[in-house]
Amino acid sequence: DVKVTQSSRYLVKRTGEKVFLECVQDMDHENMFWYRQDPGLGLRLIYFSYDVKMKEKGDIPEGYSVSREKKERFSLILESASTNQTSMYLCASSGGGVATDTQYFGPGTRLTVL
Amino acid sequence: AQKITQTQPGMFVQEKEAVTLDCTYDTSDQSYGLFWYKQPSSGEMIFLIYQGSYDEQNATEGRYSLNFQKARKSANLVISASQLGDSAMYFCAMRETPYNQGGKLIFGQGTELSVKP
Numbered sequence: 001d002v003k004v005t006q007s008s009r010y011l012v013k014r015t016g017e018k019v020f021l022e023c024v025q026d027m028d029h030e031n032m033f034w035y036r037q038d039p040g041l042g043l044r045l046i047y048f049s050y051d052v053k054m055k056e057k058g059d060i061p062e063g064y065s066v067s068r069e070k071k072e073r074f075s076l077i078l079e080s081a082s083t084n085q086t087s088m089y090l091c092a093s094s095g096g097g098v099a100t101d102t103q104y105f106g107p108g109t110r111l112t113v114l
Numbered sequence: 115a116q117k118i119t120q121t122q123p124g125m126f127v128q129e130k131e132a133v134t135l136d137c138t139y140d141t142s143d144q145s146y147g148l149f150w151y152k153q154p155s156s157g158e159m160i161f162l163i164y165q166g167s168y169d170e171q172n173a174t175e176g177r178y179s180l181n182f183q184k185a186r187k188s189a190n191l192v193i194s195a196s197q198l199g200d201s202a203m204y205f206c207a208m209r210e211t212p213y214n215q216g217g218k219l220i221f222g223q224g225t226e227l228s229v230k231p
Binding site: 031033042043045048050058088090092094095101102103104105106107108110 | 147149151156157158159160161164205209217218219221222223224
């Protein structure tokens with residue numbers, strides 16, 4: 001079974017802090033994704049990566065950066081957290097499922113910025 | 115631009131009955147993929163079923179089936195014999211870019227399904 005793990009289920013941070021969200025997958029997938037999910041706005045893609053050290057902006061990259069130094073790990077970084085970044089963050093990976101582009105998701109991190 | 119539309123924000127179904135969740139899509143591509151995901155209150159997105167645009171048969175996975183009508187650009191999810199554990203948000207999604215360009219998906223707004231005992 002595909003396994004995608006995220007470093008925290010719940011996280012509380014203060015405005016201005018630097019925040020790291022980690023995502024690890026164990027299926028040797030090429031592609032990894034970071035989304036945020038907000039009520040009424042659905043899932044919005046922040047960044048994705050289709051190879052190690054490669055990154056592409058999604059629909060809402062402002063205020064975020066990412067790092068992919070190893071194939072299995074994709075990190076989302078909030079350089080200076082703000083209250084409008086309070087959200088549910090979901091990581092996903094793809095590259096070997098029923099369809100080769102089926103995305104498999106982690107359990108999500110509920111981030112609160114005070 | 116590609117788009118996914120789920121017109122039912124919320125639905126109720128009686129336990130053991132079948133339910134259909136609607137999804138329509140818009141794309142000018144000939145090759146595309148359609149997905150359904152389930153999101154329980156715990157938050158994790160669970161992959162349910164996939165349909166490729168060239169697949170001639172409707173996809174099925176256990177109690178889930180995808181009613182694919184290509185000419186109408188619809189990809190409805192049918193859940194047979196509903197169970198209480200089926201209560202969740204359901205999202206329809208479509209592949210936006212090819213696999214070798216990242217395999218990005220676009221998602222609909224979701225349908226919240228409640229199963230009544």
